[in-house]
Amino acid sequence: MEVTGAQALIKSLEAQGVEVAFGLPGGAILPVYDPILDSSIRHVHVRHEQGAGHAAEGYADATGRPGVAIVTSGPGATNIVTPLADAYMDSVPLVVVAGQVAAGAIGTDAFQEVDTTGVTMGVTKHNYLVKDVAEIPQIVAEAFHIATTGRPGPVLIDFPKDVANMRVEWEAAAAVDLPGYSPPGLPAPEAISRAVELIRAARRPVLYVGGGVIKSEASGALAALVAATGMPVVTTLMARGAFPDSDPRCLGMPGMHGSYAAVTAIQRSDLLISLGARFDDRVTGKVSAFAPDALVIHVDIDPAEIGKVRRPDVAVIADCRRAIEALVAALREGEPLDEARLAPWRAQLAQWRARFPYTYDVGDGSTIKPQYVVEQLRDATPDDVILVAGVGQHQMWASQFWRFEHPRTWINSGGLGTMGFAVPAAMGAKVGRPDRMVWAIDGDGCFQMTGQELVTMTAEHIPVKIAILNNAYLGMVRQWQHMFYKERYSSVYLSPDLPDYVGWAESMGCVGLRVTSPEEVRPAIEKANEIDDRSVVIDFRTDVGEQVYPIVPAGRSNDEIVVHPSQEELAR
Amino acid sequence: MNPATNGKPRYHLLSVRVENRAGVLARVAGLFARRGFNIFSLVVAPTQDERFSRISIVVDVESAPLRQIVEQLAKLINVVGISELDPGRAREAELLLATVGVPESRDPDFVALVRRFEAQVLEESGDATMVMLVGDTESLDEFEAGLERFGIIEIQRTGRIGLPTLNPAT
Numbered sequence A: 001m002e003v004t005g006a007q008a009l010i011k012s013l014e015a016q017g018v019e020v021a022f023g024l025p026g027g028a029i030l031p032v033y034d035p036i037l038d039s040s041i042r043h044v045h046v047r048h049e050q051g052a053g054h055a056a057e058g059y060a061d062a063t064g065r066p067g068v069a070i071v072t073s074g075p076g077a078t079n080i081v082t083p084l085a086d087a088y089m090d091s092v093p094l095v096v097v098a099g100q101v102a103a104g105a106i107g108t109d110a111f112q113e114v115d116t117t118g119v120t121m122g123v124t125k126h127n128y129l130v131k132d133v134a135e136i137p138q139i140v141a142e143a144f145h146i147a148t149t150g151r152p153g154p155v156l157i158d159f160p161k162d163v164a165n166m167r168v169e170w171e172a173a174a175a176v177d178l179p180g181y182s183p184p185g186l187p188a189p190e191a192i193s194r195a196v197e198l199i200r201a202a203r204r205p206v207l208y209v210g211g212g213v214i215k216s217e218a219s220g221a222l223a224a225l226v227a228a229t230g231m232p233v234v235t236t237l238m239a240r241g242a243f244p245d246s247d248p249r250c251l252g253m254p255g256m257h258g259s260y261a262a263v264t265a266i267q268r269s270d271l272l273i274s275l276g277a278r279f280d281d282r283v284t285g286k287v288s289a290f291a292p293d294a295l296v297i298h299v300d301i302d303p304a305e306i307g308k309v310r311r312p313d314v315a316v317i318a319d320c321r322r323a324i325e326a327l328v329a330a331l332r333e334g335e336p337l338d339e340a341r342l343a344p345w346r347a348q349l350a351q352w353r354a355r356f357p358y359t360y361d362v363g364d365g366s367t368i369k370p371q372y373v374v375e376q377l378r379d380a381t382p383d384d385v386i387l388v389a390g391v392g393q394h395q396m397w398a399s400q401f402w403r404f405e406h407p408r409t410w411i412n413s414g415g416l417g418t419m420g421f422a423v424p425a426a427m428g429a430k431v432g433r434p435d436r437m438v439w440a441i442d443g444d445g446c447f448q449m450t451g452q453e454l455v456t457m458t459a460e461h462i463p464v465k466i467a468i469l470n471n472a473y474l475g476m477v478r479q480w481q482h483m484f485y486k487e488r489y490s491s492v493y494l495s496p497d498l499p500d501y502v503g504w505a506e507s508m509g510c511v512g513l514r515v516t517s518p519e520e521v522r523p524a525i526e527k528a529n530e531i532d533d534r535s536v537v538i539d540f541r542t543d544v545g546e547q548v549y550p551i552v553p554a555g556r557s558n559d560e561i562v563v564h565p566s567q568e569e570l571a572r
Numbered sequence B: 001m002n003p004a005t006n007g008k009p010r011y012h013l014l015s016v017r018v019e020n021r022a023g024v025l026a027r028v029a030g031l032f033a034r035r036g037f038n039i040f041s042l043v044v045a046p047t048q049d050e051r052f053s054r055i056s057i058v059v060d061v062e063s064a065p066l067r068q069i070v071e072q073l074a075k076l077i078n079v080v081g082i083s084e085l086d087p088g089r090a091r092e093a094e095l096l097l098a099t100v101g102v103p104e105s106r107d108p109d110f111v112a113l114v115r116r117f118e119a120q121v122l123e124e125s126g127d128a129t130m131v132m133l134v135g136d137t138e139s140l141d142e143f144e145a146g147l148e149r150f151g152i153i154e155i156q157r158t159g160r161i162g163l164p165t166l167n168p169a170t
Helices: A005-015 A027-036 A049-063 A075-079 A081-089 A116-123 A133-148 A161-165 A189-201 A211-215 A219-229 A260-268 A320-333 A339-355 A370-379 A393-401 A422-432 A444-450 A453-459 A475-484 A501-507 A518-530 A565-571 B024-035 B066-074 B108-117 B137-148
Strands: A002-004 A020-023 A042-045 A067-071 A094-100 A126-129 A154-160 A167-169 A205-209 A233-235 A271-275 A295-300 A314-317 A386-389 A438-443 A465-470 A511-515 A536-541 B011-019 B039-046 B052-060 B079-085 B090-100 B120-124 B129-135 B152-157 B161-164
Touching: A002 A005, A005 A027, A005 A133, A005 A161, A005 A167, A020 A049, A020 A422, A027 A067, A027 A094, A027 A154, A027 A161, A042 A422, A042 A453, A049 A067, A049 A075, A049 A081, A049 A094, A049 A422, A049 A444, A049 A453, A067 A075, A075 A081, A075 A094, A075 A116, A081 A094, A081 A116, A081 A154, A094 A133, A094 A161, A116 A126, A116 A154, A116 B024, A126 A133, A133 A154, A133 A167, A154 A161, A189 A271, A189 A295, A189 A314, A189 A320, A205 A219, A205 A260, A211 A219, A211 A320, A219 A320, A233 A260, A260 A339, A271 A320, A295 A320, A370 A393, A370 A438, A370 A465, A370 A518, A386 A393, A386 A422, A393 A438, A393 A465, A393 A475, A422 A438, A422 A444, A422 A453, A422 A465, A438 A444, A444 A465, A465 A518, A501 A511, A501 A536, A511 A518, A518 A536, B011 B024, B011 B066, B011 B161, B024 B039, B024 B052, B024 B066, B066 B079, B079 B161, B090 B137, B108 B129, B108 B137, B129 B137, B137 B152
Parallel strands: A020 A042, A020 A067, A067 A094, A094 A154, A126 A154, A205 A233, A205 A271, A271 A295, A295 A314, A386 A438, A438 A465, A465 A536, A511 A536
Antiparallel strands: A002 A167, B011 B052, B011 B079, B039 B052, B090 B129, B090 B152, B090 B161, B120 B129
16 A cells, blocks of 8 residues: 555554644644544644643653654744653653654755754654655654653654655554664662662661652552562652552652651661662752762663762662562562561651651631642542642642652653643643543743643643642742842742733633632632533632742752751751 | 873773764764763774774763763664773774975984884975874874974874774783
8 A cells, every 4th residue: 555654654653552642733744734634543732832742741641651742843843842851851751753844955944944853862862864755664663662661761753744745655664673772671680689688688778769660660569569678668759659658658759858757768778779760969969968878779771870870789770660579579588577677767767757747837827828729639639630740839849748649640840840841741641541630730930831731621622620829929939049049039020910810711711710818729629620621720829938848958968958947946 | 182191091992883874973972962971082984784883982981980971872772882992902093194394305303203103104295294104092192292393284183993802811
């Protein structure tokens, strides 16, 4: 059967099991949009290419399947560079197809030409410039293979318009054969036995759980490891939900705005077991003072992460789930671990937890505390609700005050810190999991960046709920200016009512609600929960005076953690 | 160019086999730039198998640990293999071309220098000579130093290339 290059692309996407693509057409990608009309693939027509990229990320995070986006050349491609960089940092499997000017016009500064392959080289796991129409099925198969195996990541296919229009005899892709690509599989037995020796000897161990545990679907294996060893767990921002917050062994989030117990447990640990985490600067603080007494076991599927920041004592290069399963099996082979060995450590951790919980000043009831909104949302939604956040204070409060019980119920931009992530990512998550309730907690600054995707939600019948914690400021920047720039507030004021968020929502076919007093918080959330036929935006007018605590000032040791002012006496 | 100090080399020669595809050099160079790894020299050419090219890269191991450089390179999909050529376990060579401001035959000291290093005279004009020398980097360094008193007009060196030795010491 003879097909065009564009048809070959769509057939190849279908062959990969693609059900949904997020995109926006334009000149160079026009040939691809014609066969989409005849395809089984649902195309979600976004209003800005950045929205397509973050929606594809939200879809991937919620489902574990690769997200797909289709954009045109030039500005279409550059608009999706931010989501590519975001997905690269957070290891999100994406395949992005970008139109390109005709192959013969490449290099001539043609209309809407950009060197997309060159521009995206540093923010993709790999990319392709399609030159031969016959290569399309193979390139698509390779792109999905690379995006979804090993350490997942984004792959871009740069697709010239004339190649899309050429005709070729359809031939399905052969088995993928990449001589330079072979992701690690099973862990080395020697590494596992050395790790087990350290685990048996440890008296103050901490499991430092990162996003790799979620990517590798290793939550079940992790639960077995904790059951076998009694070791406490911290879950990084990328791993919230990988281990249930309700378990007493879960200490919550480590890092700059982590819990006192999680941060301090790592600092005092004698063994730190990193599972799919990458010793990010927001977790380590000053690296030379990070977990100074700990031996380190580093489990990662990416060999380049081993020793990048901290030299481990044992390196396990493998898929996280396989590695954890191997650890559990090896631990079971030997004598059972004595539960009592960790008793003093557990007592210490319990004391830190009890003394230094996340807290905030509840005030006199005249203002809405943003943390209160998060608590009310948490208590008014089912525990399998998917929570999506933007970047800033609201993101940290969401991570701190929520109670995550399941993997893939928390979606946010961790490594890149992309403001504007929440609205389109929530849309993508809902497309991937229409059976789930999806809430986004967003900041007013973030919302203004990508809030036009409410139009897409309405037009495409994708009902999500968005809580804007509207403090009229770029809150996290304001917090830093408050703490580190002598309260000299520079370009952080946004205004509570410009724009009018309720009017914004309604103009885009959504329900808009405004909440200005604490007693209205819960009823508004419950009202939103009852609306299923369109998206809801709630403009919560929150107290601007709230800062995120604890905080480890940038570049400082985690030992210099600053607790909430009400806990300062205890910390001395 | 002599990146060796105190007898302990702070450079390392990597021999990188890559798929012979458009943009591979940009991927490698971009990785070094992005990760802040310094390069002393880089040579690329096809191998006997036209599907692959070989890149010889002299990297500054003070800018990043060698292991980190190798592992990051290995992540590039088009990189097929990386050999770390330990100076004691590899044959290395480099080529030097230089134009010097002296007519070859008229200066006995210059003639002696060329003979001592077994360099080749490629061209001569009324007031300049172009010479070529192939050898290890240390010999080229010495030769270049020797040329300086005659006035180097232009010089081009290729940077090291290398292959594993057939007769390793241990």
